[in-house]
Amino acid sequence: MTEVGTQIDSDKRLLQFETYEDYLDSLITFVDLGYLGNLNIAHRLAELGYRCTGETLDEDTFYCRLKAVKNLFFPIYRPYELTSEHVTPSDNLMQELALRERLNRLKIISTIIFIRNLTKLQFEISGYIDFNERLEKENWLPYFQGRKKL
Structure with a gap:
C-alpha cells in the first residue's frame, strides 16, 4: 500500500507538465511514433498504460494529483483579519x-x-x-x- 508521503513524493514529477497531453507526450518515444505513425494513436496507447512500467494516470486523476501537489508546494496565501481584534467584547x-x-x-x-x-x-x-x-x-x-x- 502506498503511503501518503511517498505518493506526494512520486507526484512531484507532475509539476513539469502543464497539461495532460504534455504528460502523455512524456510517455511516448520516437520509436513509438516510428512504428505507429500517428500521434493520436500513440497518445491513446500511452493512456491505456501500454507505454509505462507503473500506472498511467487518466485525465481526471492527473489534474487532481497535480492540484494536490501544487497546493502542497505552493500554498495560496489567504490573509485574514480578526473582527474582535480592536474591540472589547461585551459579555x-x-x-x-x-x-x-x-x-x-x-x-x-x-x-x-x-x-x-x-x-x-x-x-x-x-x-x-x-x-x-x-x-x-x-x-x-x-x-x-x-x-x-x-
Whole structure:
C-alpha cells in the first residue's frame, strides 16, 4: 500500500507538465511514433498504460494529483483579519468567541454554537450556528460590540 508521503513524493514529477497531453507526450518515444505513425494513436496507447512500467494516470486523476501537489508546494496565501481584534467584547460569550476567532479562521478548530431561546408564549426555539461559516459570510463586529444579539 502506498503511503501518503511517498505518493506526494512520486507526484512531484507532475509539476513539469502543464497539461495532460504534455504528460502523455512524456510517455511516448520516437520509436513509438516510428512504428505507429500517428500521434493520436500513440497518445491513446500511452493512456491505456501500454507505454509505462507503473500506472498511467487518466485525465481526471492527473489534474487532481497535480492540484494536490501544487497546493502542497505552493500554498495560496489567504490573509485574514480578526473582527474582535480592536474591540472589547461585551459579555462572556462574546469574549470566548473572540478567543476562538483566530483558530476558527485558520481552520485549526471548529466551533458550533448552540442557542436556546424561549418566546413570549413559552415556546422553545433552538438552533446551531457554525461559527467558522458565519465568520466568512457575515460581519461580526456588531455582535462583538454588543449592538446585535445572537
